[in-house]
Amino acid sequence: MTGPTTADAQRKRPLRGEALVFExxxxxxxxxxxxxxxxxxxxxxxxxxxxxxxxxxxxxxxDSWVRIRPRLAGICGSDLAAVDGRSSRWFEPIVSLPFVPxxxxxxxxxxxxxxxxxxxxxxxxxxxxxxxxxxxxxxxRCERLSHGHLEPGLQTGFCExxxxxxxxxxxxxxxxxxxxxxxxxxxxxxxxxxxACALHAALSAGIxxxxxxxxxxxxxxxxxxxxxIARHCPPRQLVVAARHPHQQDLARSLAGSLPTTxxxxxxxxxxxxxxxxxMVIGSGAQQRCTGGVDVTIDCVGTSSSLxxxxxxxxxxxxxxxxxxxxxxxxxxxxLWQREIALSGAYTYGTERLDGxxxxxxxxxxxxxxxxxxxxxxxxxYPLSRSTDAIAHAAAAGRRGATKICFDPQGxx
Amino acid sequence: xxxxxxxxxxxGLVLDVDRSTPPVLMHHGEQLRLQxxxxxxxxxxxxxxxxxxxxxxxxxxxxALASPVGSDPLSARLFAGMKLTxxxxxxxxxxxxxxxxxxxxxxxxxxxxxxxxxxxxxxxxIAALALHRRMTDAELRHVVGDRVYEAFxxxxxxxxxxxxxxxxMVVLGTTDHGEEVQISKRAAESDLVVYVNLNLVAxxxxxxxxxTGLSGYRALRHHHNPATMTRSRSFMDxxxxxxxxxxxxxxxxxxxxxxxxFQIETTVNNDLYGDGPMSVLAKREWEWNVRDRxxxxxxxxxxxxxxxxxxxxxxxxxxxxxxxxxxxxxxxxAVHELTTAQVHRQQLVPVEGQTDVLLFGLPYIxxxxxDSIMNPILVHCLGLxxxxxxxxxxxxxxxxxxxxxxxxxxxxxxxxxxxxYIDFFEEVLPETTDPTVMAERFEKRYAEDEWYRHLYRxxxxxHGVHPFYMWYWGAHALEHLGGVVVLGGDPATVRRLGYRPxxxxxxxxxxxxxxxxxxxxxxYFKNPPLMMADVT
Numbered sequence: 001m002t003g004p005t006t007a008d009a010q011r012k013r014p015l016r017g018e019a020l021v022f023e024x025x026x027x028x029x030x031x032x033x034x035x036x037x038x039x040x041x042x043x044x045x046x047x048x049x050x051x052x053x054x055x056x057x058x059x060x061x062x063d064s065w066v067r068i069r070p071r072l073a074g075i076c077g078s079d080l081a082a083v084d085g086r087s088s089r090w091f092e093p094i095v096s097l098p099f100v101p102x103x104x105x106x107x108x109x110x111x112x113x114x115x116x117x118x119x120x121x122x123x124x125x126x127x128x129x130x131x132x133x134x135x136x137x138x139x140x141r142c143e144r145l146s147h148g149h150l151e152p153g154l155q156t157g158f159c160e161x162x163x164x165x166x167x168x169x170x171x172x173x174x175x176x177x178x179x180x181x182x183x184x185x186x187x188x189x190x191x192x193x194x195x196a197c198a199l200h201a202a203l204s205a206g207i208x209x210x211x212x213x214x215x216x217x218x219x220x221x222x223x224x225x226x227x228x229i230a231r232h233c234p235p236r237q238l239v240v241a242a243r244h245p246h247q248q249d250l251a252r253s254l255a256g257s258l259p260t261t262x263x264x265x266x267x268x269x270x271x272x273x274x275x276x277x278x279m280v281i282g283s284g285a286q287q288r289c290t291g292g293v294d295v296t297i298d299c300v301g302t303s304s305s306l307x308x309x310x311x312x313x314x315x316x317x318x319x320x321x322x323x324x325x326x327x328x329x330x331x332x333x334x335l336w337q338r339e340i341a342l343s344g345a346y347t348y349g350t351e352r353l354d355g356x357x358x359x360x361x362x363x364x365x366x367x368x369x370x371x372x373x374x375x376x377x378x379x380x381y382p383l384s385r386s387t388d389a390i391a392h393a394a395a396a397g398r399r400g401a402t403k404i405c406f407d408p409q410g411x412x
Numbered sequence: 413x414x415x416x417x418x419x420x421x422x423x424g425l426v427l428d429v430d431r432s433t434p435p436v437l438m439h440h441g442e443q444l445r446l447q448x449x450x451x452x453x454x455x456x457x458x459x460x461x462x463x464x465x466x467x468x469x470x471x472x473x474x475x476a477l478a479s480p481v482g483s484d485p486l487s488a489r490l491f492a493g494m495k496l497t498x499x500x501x502x503x504x505x506x507x508x509x510x511x512x513x514x515x516x517x518x519x520x521x522x523x524x525x526x527x528x529x530x531x532x533x534x535x536x537x538i539a540a541l542a543l544h545r546r547m548t549d550a551e552l553r554h555v556v557g558d559r560v561y562e563a564f565x566x567x568x569x570x571x572x573x574x575x576x577x578x579x580x581m582v583v584l585g586t587t588d589h590g591e592e593v594q595i596s597k598r599a600a601e602s603d604l605v606v607y608v609n610l611n612l613v614a615x616x617x618x619x620x621x622x623x624t625g626l627s628g629y630r631a632l633r634h635h636h637n638p639a640t641m642t643r644s645r646s647f648m649d650x651x652x653x654x655x656x657x658x659x660x661x662x663x664x665x666x667x668x669x670x671x672x673x674f675q676i677e678t679t680v681n682n683d684l685y686g687d688g689p690m691s692v693l694a695k696r697e698w699e700w701n702v703r704d705r706x707x708x709x710x711x712x713x714x715x716x717x718x719x720x721x722x723x724x725x726x727x728x729x730x731x732x733x734x735x736x737x738x739x740x741x742x743x744x745x746a747v748h749e750l751t752t753a754q755v756h757r758q759q760l761v762p763v764e765g766q767t768d769v770l771l772f773g774l775p776y777i778x779x780x781x782x783d784s785i786m787n788p789i790l791v792h793c794l795g796l797x798x799x800x801x802x803x804x805x806x807x808x809x810x811x812x813x814x815x816x817x818x819x820x821x822x823x824x825x826x827x828x829x830x831x832x833y834i835d836f837f838e839e840v841l842p843e844t845t846d847p848t849v850m851a852e853r854f855e856k857r858y859a860e861d862e863w864y865r866h867l868y869r870x871x872x873x874x875h876g877v878h879p880f881y882m883w884y885w886g887a888h889a890l891e892h893l894g895g896v897v898v899l900g901g902d903p904a905t906v907r908r909l910g911y912r913p914x915x916x917x918x919x920x921x922x923x924x925x926x927x928x929x930x931x932x933x934x935x936y937f938k939n940p941p942l943m944m945a946d947v948t
Contacts, residue, residue: 270834270835271838271839273863274835274839277861277862278863279862279863280863283827
């Protein structure tokens with residue numbers, strides 16, 4: 001990206017505009033949790049998320065910070081967890097309230113379209129020297145998420161200082177911005193950030209060509225993981241657990257020529273058994289494959305999805321969690337008894353492919369275009385209809401949708 | 413059955429439906445329906461009434477063993493020091509299971525009496541189940557009776573056939589068509605195999621008993637395949653059944669290899685319900701009296717209100733009061749000709765001309781879901797396999813015609829009995845419903861799957877390949893028909909089977925009309941009780 005300009009400096013001045021603000025209100029957080037226990041997404045109407053047309057984004061008085069105007073902003077699983085009052089308390093030291101959510105974004109900056117790499121690492125925070133992870137380009141592993149000249153925040157969209165993409169305007173560090181090529185339209189571009197997460201997960205799972213691999217979940221993340229696996233690390237056989245018919249169709253389509261079995265959650269154990277030639281023992285919650293796949297990528301992050309992952313992964317295999325788990329209760333006996341390795345995959349940074357280093361975002365842009373992942377954007381809403389948008393996103397699978405976005409400028 | 417001396421069973425009947433014809437009873441899985449059929453173009457085929465049973469079954473059995481056809485009396489073929497194996501039909505016969513004593517018990521007890529008289533002490537009893545599920549102890553006890561069970565089961569000489577035990581199976585050769593012949597080693601090494609049949613339909617018995625019941629996948633694959641089944645027209649008509657031709661060829665190899673078989677075949681009448689409250693189900697609707705109507709209404713309401721598990725428990729608990737109608741013993745082929753005539757005597761109904769639309773009301777039970785769930789693959793098998801093939805001459809429905817089957821067809825499976833069926837439904841049917849394609853792409857993997865093999869050998873699971881056979885059973889019908897409609901079936905499940913769902917009879921007939929033309933002729937094959945159409 002180009003350096004800061006006079007126009008950027010002028011845009012640092014706060015302009016009042018429309019936004020969805022996540023307020024510092026424990027009481028409303030509790031209400032959201034209660035409401036969402038009745039219906040996922042209901043936290044939008046009762047919780048700390050407030051719509052305002054008089055929001056003044058905070059200004060950041062530091063070099064290389066610019067104002068950008070979001071064109072499309074996605075609603076992510078982590079956003080839904082926050083809105084519904086279900087975020088883990090782990091985030092408390094690395095989040096600052098109030099904040100404007102939204103970290104999946106394609107925006108206008110200085111006459112160009114950009115996507116945001118939202119992790120607020122050492123460079124964006126002005127931390128010197130850089131932590132080891134940032135120095136290595138592994139941005140997602142930054143050790144200074146509550147330091148520097150910004151309020152705590154692991155990403156834009158969870159940091160009071162920066163604003164977020166669910167607003168008509170927000171702040172971004174130039175190091176966070178990636179110019180969008182003309183061949184990617186806005187719906188494709190808004191998929192770059194989640195696709196980068198999926199790519200990082202797929203590549204970090206260490207899938208070998210002779211492996212069998214399972215992907216649990218076929219929402220945005222699961223489908224993008226399938227696309228990433230098919231393109232960069234195809235195993236001998238892929239098994240995808242997809243609950244809804246449209247998700248099953250999309251999973252097959254994105255897997256392309258990769259040998260793929262698509263099953264529902266309830267069918268997954270049997271599908272893995274067929275593919276791996278193992279056996280099934282136990283019944284009910286204790287049912288599991290005696291062997292299983294080499295690698296399982298859990299793109300849901302619930303107690304049941306993790307238990308399912310452990311049930312279909314072979315002894316000595318690996319489970320990678322991509323879906324944000326929160327507080328999860330699961331019997332880890334299989335992890336111990338079967339010596340399964342459990343690891344997380346968070347955001348992105350730098351990937352190593354065949355001895356060459358790539359920025360994950362660069363790979364993601366290429367994958368979004370190649371796999372037409374922009375087609376996963378199912379609906380857009382103006383910020384004023386946040387309750388409808390959140391409800392739609394929370395029930396996306398059931399309603400035949402995948403990715404729901406906000407149109408912060410209200411122009412669509 | 414208590415009947416007076418003047419009882420004369422009426423033969424089957426083809427009734428032309430007119431405006432005065434009352435609604436007709438139709439089975440709908442575990443439920444019952446009354447269905448009005450269009451006047452002036454519909455006909456109903458009613459089964460014959462139950463034949464008068466033999467008054468003294470035990471005596472009839474003893475006489476058959478003493479005066480066999482094409483063989484010396486059984487007593488003359490038994491000697492001290494010999495190896496004797498008694499094989500008997502498994503839980504798939506009869507349907508529903510019969511009240512005690514089972515005919516097989518009577519026969520086996522008589523055979524064992526003769527064996528004891530001859531000083532035979534090396535006797536094994538084998539449930540000849542081929543690739544069916546293992547019978548439970550209770551089922552074995554029911555079939556052979558308490559006395560035989562107590563004498564043999566504890567010693568391990570009454571057991572289920574295990575077609576996947578490499579130590580217990582032997583290949584005796586191949587037919588001149590290249591079909592391997594595989595059989596239980598115990599049977600092959602015996603001085604005499606006594607096979608005890610209960611021939612419920614014309615398909616049963618003959619060389620199919622030994623060559624199939626005591627065999628395994630290696631031999632069965634030569635006739636349980638799409639090509640053979642499409643050339644079996646029908647597989648209920650032995651002389652026009654490629655399935656039977658293949659079994660007969662395998663029988664020849666058995667005979668040439670020195671396997672001595674003494675065949676005992678029995679037939680029963682079609683008295684499913686006796687004189688009790690269920691008897692209305694076997695009556696012709698225009699003869700229902702007030703009590704019958706009340707009985708029907710009560711039965712229907714009770715079944716509709718019961719949860720599925722409760723319905724299943726009630727229905728599968730029913731034991732039919734069949735009466736023995738014949739016993740034949742001796743040489744396999746000679747015996748079987750006599751038996752087939754006896755089956756025809758009870759079941760054959762002359763029918764003139766084919767129909768555009770053939771209608772079935774599928775009941776709750778098939779040979780493969782005794783004490784179990786009629787899953788969608790078994791719905792296919794019962795409708796397009798068994799019911800469609802219950803003909804001699806030519807099919808009841810014309811080529812390009814439509815079959816309408818009434819059944820809920822829910823995607824329910826018994827995971828203990830039908831584990832490979834679940835995978836077949838989830839993996840195979842979404843890919844193809846073409847028997848030939850699925851045979852090429854999937855059959856071998858299912859047949860050799862270690863998990864299915866384990867469950868077949870140690871649990872109560874049908875063999876891994878069994879759902880394929882059930883699908884192949886309908887291969888002739890699939891080739892012959894222009895379409896299949898399932899009335900009242902779960903739409904998604906019905907579509908996965910490759911059929912079309914209909915919620916009402918009017919809808920079903922409208923769909924059928926799209927295929928066969930307007931105002932089609934309709935034939936309702938009112939089965940059960942079992943019958944067979946002799947179509948000219």
